[in-house]
Amino acid sequence: MPKDCAAVERLLEIMAALRDPDSGCPWDVKQTFGSISAYTIEEAYEVADAIERNNMTDLRDELGDLLFQVVFHAHMANEQGLFDFGDVVAAVSDKLVRRHPHVFADAKIADLDALNRAWEQHKRLERQAGEHKHKSLLDGIASTMPALRWSAKLQKRAAHHGFDWDNVAPVFDKLQEEIAELKAEIDIENNHDRITDELGDILFACVNLARHLAVNPEHALRESNRKFIARFAVLEQLLQQDGKVMDE
DSSP states (O other): OOHHHHHHHHHHHHHHHTTTTTOHHHHTOOHHHHHHHHHHHHHHHHHHHHHHHOOHHHHHHHHHHHHHHHHHHHHHHHHHTOEEEEEEEHHHHHHHHOOOOOHSSSSSOSSSHHHHHHHHHHHHHHHHHSSOSSSEEEEEEEOOHHHHHHHHHHHHHHTTOOOOOOOOOHHHHHHHHHHHHHHHHTTSSSSSSHHEEEEEEEEHHHHHHHHHHOOOOOOOOOOHHHHHHHHHHHHHHHHHHHTTTTTT
8 A cells, every 4th residue: 555545544543543432532522513613724724824934844734734624524424424535535536637627638728817717617517516506606605714815705706707897997996985985984973883884895895906906915914914013023122222111
């Protein structure tokens, strides 16, 4: 048996032992899909953090933790007679082959734009043929992802079906319009719900602007966060040199 296959088999055996109702770990035994979903998301974030820090040792470990989450979910599904880890691997393998006919079949792709259009078309056909047929073109986009990412996915999907501005100029106009609407709501007393609504529209418009500028809004905001941290640290250092603290 190849080394990789043996390693996966060992992981599956460890998972089975942990979930054994008689001799397994009490914590692992009592878990459900719902109870570990937060851990799955957390592990994905830790993978991203290791990549941003360019720490390959941590990346190896965090990828292992994320893989364990996949094995955990698959094992619980197998206990209920739904599917097992092999079915998960087979499903993603079939999907990759199906969505890459230019690699695994004779399809010809002219350029990256054509590839993106073909990719969206494949996903659309899959949604239409799926067990749970989607009524809207925006169905199937997980609402549990971070809000910036969710906005970007919604707007990208809509744009693929022609719902988009032709260029970036009207996006700036829309952003200014939303800012003006927020200012108008601020002048009204006891108006927190409307202020929240208008501020959300501004954030949504900012994501749209980022998409038109080919900027990842999540990455841009994270970089601004880092810039703020660095500048704040300099400010703290300067204050310390003057014998002062921030509260003063």
